[in-house]
Amino acid sequence: MGENSSSFLRSNLNSIQQIIKIMDIQYPLELIGTFVFAISGALAVRDKEHDLFGAGFTGFITAIGGGTLRDVLLGSYPLVWIGDVYFLYAILLGVLAAFVFPRFLIKLRKTMFLFDTIGIGFFTVLGVEKALAFGVRPEIAAIMGMFTAVMGGVIRDTLVNEIPILFRKEIYASACLTGAILYLLLNYSGLERDYNLLISISVIISIRLVAVKYKLSLPRLE
Amino acid sequence: MGENSSSFLRSNLNSIQQIIKIMDIQYPLELIGTFVFAISGALAVRDKEHDLFGAGFTGFITAIGGGTLRDVLLGSYPLVWIGDVYFLYAILLGVLAAFVFPRFLIKLRKTMFLFDTIGIGFFTVLGVEKALAFGVRPEIAAIMGMFTAVMGGVIRDTLVNEIPILFRKEIYASACLTGAILYLLLNYSGLERDYNLLISISVIISIRLVAVKYKLSLPRLE
Amino acid sequence: MGENSSSFLRSNLNSIQQIIKIMDIQYPLELIGTFVFAISGALAVRDKEHDLFGAGFTGFITAIGGGTLRDVLLGSYPLVWIGDVYFLYAILLGVLAAFVFPRFLIKLRKTMFLFDTIGIGFFTVLGVEKALAFGVRPEIAAIMGMFTAVMGGVIRDTLVNEIPILFRKEIYASACLTGAILYLLLNYSGLERDYNLLISISVIISIRLVAVKYKLSLPRLE
Numbered sequence: 001m002g003e004n005s006s007s008f009l010r011s012n013l014n015s016i017q018q019i020i021k022i023m024d025i026q027y028p029l030e031l032i033g034t035f036v037f038a039i040s041g042a043l044a045v046r047d048k049e050h051d052l053f054g055a056g057f058t059g060f061i062t063a064i065g066g067g068t069l070r071d072v073l074l075g076s077y078p079l080v081w082i083g084d085v086y087f088l089y090a091i092l093l094g095v096l097a098a099f100v101f102p103r104f105l106i107k108l109r110k111t112m113f114l115f116d117t118i119g120i121g122f123f124t125v126l127g128v129e130k131a132l133a134f135g136v137r138p139e140i141a142a143i144m145g146m147f148t149a150v151m152g153g154v155i156r157d158t159l160v161n162e163i164p165i166l167f168r169k170e171i172y173a174s175a176c177l178t179g180a181i182l183y184l185l186l187n188y189s190g191l192e193r194d195y196n197l198l199i200s201i202s203v204i205i206s207i208r209l210v211a212v213k214y215k216l217s218l219p220r221l222e
Numbered sequence: 223m224g225e226n227s228s229s230f231l232r233s234n235l236n237s238i239q240q241i242i243k244i245m246d247i248q249y250p251l252e253l254i255g256t257f258v259f260a261i262s263g264a265l266a267v268r269d270k271e272h273d274l275f276g277a278g279f280t281g282f283i284t285a286i287g288g289g290t291l292r293d294v295l296l297g298s299y300p301l302v303w304i305g306d307v308y309f310l311y312a313i314l315l316g317v318l319a320a321f322v323f324p325r326f327l328i329k330l331r332k333t334m335f336l337f338d339t340i341g342i343g344f345f346t347v348l349g350v351e352k353a354l355a356f357g358v359r360p361e362i363a364a365i366m367g368m369f370t371a372v373m374g375g376v377i378r379d380t381l382v383n384e385i386p387i388l389f390r391k392e393i394y395a396s397a398c399l400t401g402a403i404l405y406l407l408l409n410y411s412g413l414e415r416d417y418n419l420l421i422s423i424s425v426i427i428s429i430r431l432v433a434v435k436y437k438l439s440l441p442r443l444e
Numbered sequence: 445m446g447e448n449s450s451s452f453l454r455s456n457l458n459s460i461q462q463i464i465k466i467m468d469i470q471y472p473l474e475l476i477g478t479f480v481f482a483i484s485g486a487l488a489v490r491d492k493e494h495d496l497f498g499a500g501f502t503g504f505i506t507a508i509g510g511g512t513l514r515d516v517l518l519g520s521y522p523l524v525w526i527g528d529v530y531f532l533y534a535i536l537l538g539v540l541a542a543f544v545f546p547r548f549l550i551k552l553r554k555t556m557f558l559f560d561t562i563g564i565g566f567f568t569v570l571g572v573e574k575a576l577a578f579g580v581r582p583e584i585a586a587i588m589g590m591f592t593a594v595m596g597g598v599i600r601d602t603l604v605n606e607i608p609i610l611f612r613k614e615i616y617a618s619a620c621l622t623g624a625i626l627y628l629l630l631n632y633s634g635l636e637r638d639y640n641l642l643i644s645i646s647v648i649i650s651i652r653l654v655a656v657k658y659k660l661s662l663p664r665l666e
Contacts (some may be wrong), residue, residue: 046412049542051661051662052662053615053662068517072294072516073290073294073301073304074300075297075299075301075519077518077519078518079517079519081520081584082580083584085581088583088584088587088609122370136304137307139307140304140307143310154381158381158602159598159602160607161383161602161605161607162383163382164381171275177275218274218275222386294516295516296521296522296526297522297523362525362526362532365532376603380602380605383605384605385605386603395501396497440495440496
């Protein structure tokens with residue numbers, strides 16, 4: 001696309017251009033995403049026999065797990081949260097928020113769910129980009145994108161001894177993988193990055209929202 | 223051995239030489255081993271509440287887990303499956319086979335078991351060799367060989383919330399460790415690589431087959 | 445402190461100086477700590493359906509898990525136990541001791557508990573120092589210190605399908621984190637390393653002992 005971006009895109013250019021201003025603030029968005037993942041991680045163990053420290057630890061693992069796994073697999077050092085301490089502060093704030101306002105946040109669970117869904121879309125595409133920048137093949141980059149988004153939750157669930165979300169929920173990781181592949185296709189077809197980010201992230205979010213609303217899931221192995 | 227290889231070996235030289243032609247095709251064998259591990263991983267979650275994506279993910283983890291752990295522990299980058307995308311295709315084929323022919327493959331479970339057993343023997347010795355080539359001491363190389371063969375299954379079982387195979391089954395990882403140590407002893411005694419591969423892999427396979435047939439297991443801690 | 449070390453410290457200088465001779469033997473202490481962790485890891489699966497190999501494997505993971513995770517997260521290669529094979533021998537001795545004298549060691553469980561508590565204090569501070577030497581920020585170093593001490597146990601519990609100790613026990617990882625932060629504060633205030641080690645390790649041990657004696661735990665998330 002790029003020069004030849006579809007008429008659909010052109011007709012929506014104004015509103016899209018407003019939205020893509022967001023992309024200028026990618027770094028703050030990463031911090032916010034980390035903050036939201038930390039909240040959802042800390043709240044996830046609320047019904048279990050975990051003390052405050054356990055909840056904080058779980059929030060931490062949820063927030064950094066996916067990106068950490070991606071970077072360790074790529075051999076990309078220093079890890080994001082080790083090289084930039086603001087990610088740690090974003091996590092501490094998220095855990096603190098979960099401690100201080102648990103009821104408020106749980107009442108907000110639809111908002112939280114929406115944030116989490118935006119988060120997985122966003123981190124998927126950032127993960128794909130980071131892997132590509134590292135020089136791996138697109139097939140590998142797609143997996144790395146999905147890992148970035150979902151493996152924090154998988155590690156969290158494994159630690160608290162639950163069947164990982166990946167295996168239970170309506171279409172979740174497969175939405176991320178679909179979005180990652182779409183991003184790669186649009187990228188190689190020449191679409192500008194900002195449009196590509198918007199489209200791919202929107203597709204991930206849409207698949208996830210539709211799947212949850214209509215309780216869609218993939219078939220099982222017979 | 224080497225120059226002084228035993229008369230037993232000499233007398234079987236012809237048949238052995240035919241078999242060791244196999245070693246010329248080490249790379250295809252690695253791909254086949256990965257393919258088989260992916261099938262067994264995907265089929266392992268068949269009775270659980272996993273959808274197709276979960277089964278594919280499990281096949282993937284089973285196939286790459288051991289080698290990935292070995293390479294991350296050694297700091298050997300890029301990881302095998304990241305540097306060579308054909309391993310990913312072998313996994314995709316394995317997962318696809320598990321989706322399309324599950325009943326056929328389960329009927330073949332004796333064949334699959336045999337393939338899996340050959341697989342752990344083969345990957346143990348390859349893991350030892352890779353670690354040695356990386357310059358670690360033989361004691362460490364033996365552990366790395368065993369990890370290569372069994373840790374994919376251990377990670378898979380941990381994710382799906384089962385007691386890892388390592389802790390449950392008849393002699394399994396200990397067969398790999400025994401074969402790894404044997405390979406190292408024969409290696410330092412000067413035996414040619416091809417013979418050493420054949421002997422060590424055969425010993426692993428034999429221990430495992432005998433243990434399963436006669437339900438042998440190591441004693442427990444009192 | 446340092447030049448201005450408190451009168452309390454001065455008045456206890458003689459006895460402290462005797463104790464800090466211990467610090468000249470840091471390396472043997474690390475090996476002994478590894479040995480003790482291996483024993484407690486191997487004994488931890490005594491009631492489960494684990495054979496001798498499974499117990500040995502669990503002892504191994506418990507002993508190396510924390511330091512391995514720290515070094516993989518930092519990208520510090522070679523890992524301690526891969527670069528120095530004596531750690532492996534310390535683990536083998538610990539596992540062997542657990543096999544040969546399980547009843548004796550279990551009778552000694554108060555002694556073992558004390559050793560384990562000293563161990564987590566000691567490894568926390570060593571982990572902090574290693575991370576600082578690697579050039580990370582103090583906030584990160586505190587986390588690395590705690591990880592060094594507790595993550596071996598966390599990985600062990602996850603593998604044997606139990607809720608990790610971190611989430612169950614009286615104040616445990618939080619004692620390590622407190623000691624790690626204290627070490628950093630004293631370090632930046634200029635206190636000599638030997639005194640700092642003694643104080644920080646003592647605080648970790650004291651918190652843990654008091655928490656266990658009086659069954660103290662942190663509050664839960666409401």
